[in-house]
Amino acid sequence: MSKISYRQALKDAMIEELERDENVVIIGEEVAQYNGAYKVTEGLLAQFGPKRIVDAPISEAGFIGMGIGASMLGIRPVMELMFWSFAYVAWDQIINNAASVRYMSGGKINVPIVIRGPANGGTGVGATHSHTPENFIANTPGLKVVCPVTAYDAKGLLKAAIRDNDPVYVMESTILYNSTGEVPEEEYVIPLGKADVKREGTDVSLIAHGPSVIVCLEAAEILKAEHGIDAEVVDLRSIRPLDEKTIVDSVKKTSRAVLVEENKPFCGVDAQIAYLIQNQAFDYLDAPVQRISAIDAPAVYSPPLEKKQLPQADVVVKKVLEIC
Amino acid sequence: MPLINASFSTHVLRKDRKTQIVTKSSISKTTNRQKPTKAILAKDAKSPANADLSKDELIGFYREMVRIRRFEERSLRAYQQGRIAGFLHLYIGQESIAVGSISLMGENDHVITAYRDHGHALAVGMNMNECMAELFGKSTGCSKGKGGSMHYFDPSKNYWGGHGIVAGQTPLGAGLAYGLKYQGKKGCALCFLGDGAINQGAFHESLNIASLWDLPVVYIIENNGYSMGTSQERSSMHPDLGLAARAEGYSMNWAHINGESIFDIREGVKKAMDLAREESKPSLLEIHTYRYQGHSIADANHKKYRTKEEIDDYRKNHDPLSLYREYLLDAKLLTDEGMKEIDLAAKAEAEESAKFADESPFPPESDILKDVYWEEDHPDQKLSEGRIFFND
Ligand SMILES: Cc1ncc(C[n+]2csc(CCOP(=O)(O)OP(=O)(O)O)c2C)c(N)n1
Ligand SMILES: [Mg+2]
Numbered sequence: 001m002s003k004i005s006y007r008q009a010l011k012d013a014m015i016e017e018l019e020r021d022e023n024v025v026i027i028g029e030e031v032a033q034y035n036g037a038y039k040v041t042e043g044l045l046a047q048f049g050p051k052r053i054v055d056a057p058i059s060e061a062g063f064i065g066m067g068i069g070a071s072m073l074g075i076r077p078v079m080e081l082m083f084w085s086f087a088y089v090a091w092d093q094i095i096n097n098a099a100s101v102r103y104m105s106g107g108k109i110n111v112p113i114v115i116r117g118p119a120n121g122g123t124g125v126g127a128t129h130s131h132t133p134e135n136f137i138a139n140t141p142g143l144k145v146v147c148p149v150t151a152y153d154a155k156g157l158l159k160a161a162i163r164d165n166d167p168v169y170v171m172e173s174t175i176l177y178n179s180t181g182e183v184p185e186e187e188y189v190i191p192l193g194k195a196d197v198k199r200e201g202t203d204v205s206l207i208a209h210g211p212s213v214i215v216c217l218e219a220a221e222i223l224k225a226e227h228g229i230d231a232e233v234v235d236l237r238s239i240r241p242l243d244e245k246t247i248v249d250s251v252k253k254t255s256r257a258v259l260v261e262e263n264k265p266f267c268g269v270d271a272q273i274a275y276l277i278q279n280q281a282f283d284y285l286d287a288p289v290q291r292i293s294a295i296d297a298p299a300v301y302s303p304p305l306e307k308k309q310l311p312q313a314d315v316v317v318k319k320v321l322e323i324c
Numbered sequence: 325m326p327l328i329n330a331s332f333s334t335h336v337l338r339k340d341r342k343t344q345i346v347t348k349s350s351i352s353k354t355t356n357r358q359k360p361t362k363a364i365l366a367k368d369a370k371s372p373a374n375a376d377l378s379k380d381e382l383i384g385f386y387r388e389m390v391r392i393r394r395f396e397e398r399s400l401r402a403y404q405q406g407r408i409a410g411f412l413h414l415y416i417g418q419e420s421i422a423v424g425s426i427s428l429m430g431e432n433d434h435v436i437t438a439y440r441d442h443g444h445a446l447a448v449g450m451n452m453n454e455c456m457a458e459l460f461g462k463s464t465g466c467s468k469g470k471g472g473s474m475h476y477f478d479p480s481k482n483y484w485g486g487h488g489i490v491a492g493q494t495p496l497g498a499g500l501a502y503g504l505k506y507q508g509k510k511g512c513a514l515c516f517l518g519d520g521a522i523n524q525g526a527f528h529e530s531l532n533i534a535s536l537w538d539l540p541v542v543y544i545i546e547n548n549g550y551s552m553g554t555s556q557e558r559s560s561m562h563p564d565l566g567l568a569a570r571a572e573g574y575s576m577n578w579a580h581i582n583g584e585s586i587f588d589i590r591e592g593v594k595k596a597m598d599l600a601r602e603e604s605k606p607s608l609l610e611i612h613t614y615r616y617q618g619h620s621i622a623d624a625n626h627k628k629y630r631t632k633e634e635i636d637d638y639r640k641n642h643d644p645l646s647l648y649r650e651y652l653l654d655a656k657l658l659t660d661e662g663m664k665e666i667d668l669a670a671k672a673e674a675e676e677s678a679k680f681a682d683e684s685p686f687p688p689e690s691d692i693l694k695d696v697y698w699e700e701d702h703p704d705q706k707l708s709e710g711r712i713f714f715n716d
Contacts, residue, residue: 025506051506057536062495062529069436069499069513072484075506092492092526105477105485106468107695141696141713160707165698193710241710272714 001184007177009151010040010116013158014078016187018048021076024162027054027063028080028117037082038118038177060090064115068098068167071113078162081117084171085131098167099142114161116170119147120211121262121299122310123174130299132210132262135269137169138240144168144192146238147210151181153237156190164192173211193241197250201232204256204320207247207273209236212260212311219316227317229324239269247273248280255286258319260311265293287323292316358566360612360642363585365651373428373594374587379657383666385427385586386652389419389645391670392443395452398674399442399459403621407682408459411620412473415443418613420644421546422447424589425514428597429482432511434500436484436493438518439474440546440615448481452677462684469687470695490551491517491524494543498530501541505604512540512600514593519610520551520559522567531608535574540600542593545610546583552619553629568610576608583613584642614638 004012017024030037032045032055045053056063060081067077081087087094098111121130137145144166148154154172161168198213199220206216213235220231234250236242251257257277259270274289295309368374396414403412415422422443426435429448437444445455450466458465459473466476467486476486484500487493497515504511521527522545534541545567549556556567563569571578577599581592589611596607616639618626627635652658693713699706700713 023506057529057532059529059533061526062498062533065492065495065526065530066499066502066533069484069496069501070503070506071499072479072496073434073500073503073507075503089525092489093495096489097487097492097496101477101485102698103695104467104471104475105479105695106466106470107698107701108467108477108479109484110698112698144697144708144712163707165702189707192708193712195710238708238710241708241712242714243710 001182003180004151004183005177006151006154006179006181007038007040009155009181009183010158010172011042011044012183013155013162014041014044015047017159017162018044018052023074023076024078025052025054025075026078026080027056027067029056029058029082031055031080036080038174040177041080060086061093064090065093065097067113068093068101068111071111072101072109076112076162078114078116081115083129084117084119084133085129087133095136095140099140103142110165111167112165113167114158114170115167116158116161117172118174119171120173120175121294122211122306124301124303124306126301127298132171134171134209134239135263135267138269138272142167143240145171145240146192147171148237149173149176149210149213149235151179152183153190153196155183156188157192157237159189160192163189168192171210175211190237192238193243194238195243195246196235196237197232197246198235199231199233201230201254203230203254204258204324205232205234205250205254206258206260206316206320207234207236207250208260209239209269210262212262215311215313216260216316218313219320222313222317223320227321229320231320244276244280247276251277251281252284255284256323257285258290258292258316258323260292260316262294262310265291265296268293290319290323292319358580358612360582360584362641363582363588363647365585365587365647366654368585368587368591369651371587371591373591382652382657383662385423386648386658387666387670388423388447389648390666391452391673392419392422392446393645394667394670394674395446395455395677396442398678399456400617400621402456402459402678402681408473409461410472411439411622412459413440413620414615414617415440417616417638417643418546418548418583419443420586420589420648421544421583421611421613424586425544425593428590428594429514430511432504432509433514433597434482434484434504434511435514435516436497436500437486437516438490438493438521439486439488440518441474441476441486444516445476445478445483445486448478448483450476450478450481450483452673453680456677456681457684460681460684461686462681463687463691464680464684468691468695470691491521491527493517494521494524494527494530497541497543498534498539501534501539501600501606502537504540510601512542512597514542514544516544516546518551519545519547519549519556519567520554522570523560531571531574531576534606535576538604539606540604541606542596542600543606543608544593545608546613547610548613548615550615550619550630552623553625555629566610568608571608576606578608578610581609581611583611584644584647586644586648613644614642
């Protein structure tokens, strides 16, 4: 084991897959000569050359659509979106073409593309740059979406995404790029659709994905230290496919659930999780399922307000105390 | 260097990257759509791309065009009989473009188009049965009844659809070319689009990328004068030089082609394909053509936004099929008898395909959840865990 950054973990995943499969190619704005807007692809151009690491013009619809077309011929493009917030200018390609071509061809074509980049708020960049579209992606059959939070998960999930024969969209976080975590020396892949219990507990299940997992871990420490409540933290990691078993098992054990996410509340990912829990663990519940999402407005700029708009540990603690 | 020849019968493809100075007056003025001038097929037949065609090949083109027309006429009847749902965009009047262009394709050449896709599908060799069955929504259809009229696919014939979103296929066309280049294959991608599609951002992004990265793609605008009920004058700013001249903005080769002459089409498209295959250079071609039917068969207005005289004039004086038939007769390559035989055979084949489609089963309900994810369709190779469908 060695401790590396989340950023390094993503890069290592790409390096290993670039070495393993000559059809893997990295395409995106500023990924090559500039070394990546967030330095995730730093050094890749020097190591792999311009055929494999390609700087694209600011044409998300053009280059992502191009990647989809190339993937139909067997290329495995890993496209970087500087921010997932920019996906909307390429929405037709991302949602319509990537997801539907296989279906509309009666299964004759598949689209092994990966689109990755940060999807998070909390960095003072305002409403246009703070989107978390994992719920839209998860709402689209044909697509898969994962939200790694640790260096270990980032590497293992990105490798799985690149090997997958379906489109897989990876939602990262600019806040996490510098965070560090243990990653084994030997190769590993984390299958999509496997949640991870990041902290075991018996009294309440905090179920989260993305940076909200960190918030929940913080809240769990406060709950333990100040209130003697032992919270379990379940990190979904993968939104679609979804590990329903780990969620349901956890709720059956604790009988209480608080769902936390940076998505907006209406039709957010946790709306589906709440449905799942009432459907499969109804008899085990000792309290209504609770949700904490981003406050239901476009992402606000003003830093103290922005902090309040996103899930915070003290809010999670308060919510838990209401039902425990 | 003239960019276009007044008669549209020869092509000058720009190879140099020097930009032209275009005066403001000429770019700010809209012009009426250029109608193809009467083609001189006997002359066009002697151009380099056509001079060496065998009699069989020449007759083959005719047969293909007739097959497409008879197939679509039969599909129109099926639509009117309530056998086909949704939209049915007919290609009648434009057949020379698919047949002429696709006749030039080799092993490593690929094609992708929009929703007016039946002609291209038959031209690449997909059979009438699977095409008609797709319209009927049957499991024997080329997309197992999952795509419908606008979404035909057959990658085994290098045919990548059939795309319903206007210009949505244009980045994919660049992607096919990118894939070929990446794999070091000497081939090109033919990407067809309508004259209305040229105003989409995705198309312009594709042109820029294709030219910037020297992708071997040939964009072919099938300019039939209308995007649905909107005439070109009402939809597109363009210089006197026409729509293809927009390529100038991307330092890309371009040309105008007369769609009523299959020889002119082959000559122009071949030049562009050669540039793509030999020099990995993209092109933008504008082929002047016309559609006789409404935008789709549901388009009840199609005689309101254009005059009956206009439609009649095209049918009578510019029909690529009739003009080619006259050429073959004049050149004594085929007799009246031979023509009739081809026609009857195509009609019979179309009729048979309707019977086939009618008698084929609808896909079972369980098919709804198939072909969504590659992985779910290959359970033995599945790597993911967890739940992927959320139906209960
Ligand atoms: C993005 C998008 N906008 C609108 C439509 C509806 N629509 C379908 S075809 C069409 C006209 C397109 O005309 P053109 O590109 O000239 O092609 P043609 O139908 O003449 O072959 C329109 C408006 C669509 N399918 N996709
Ligand atoms: Mg048109």
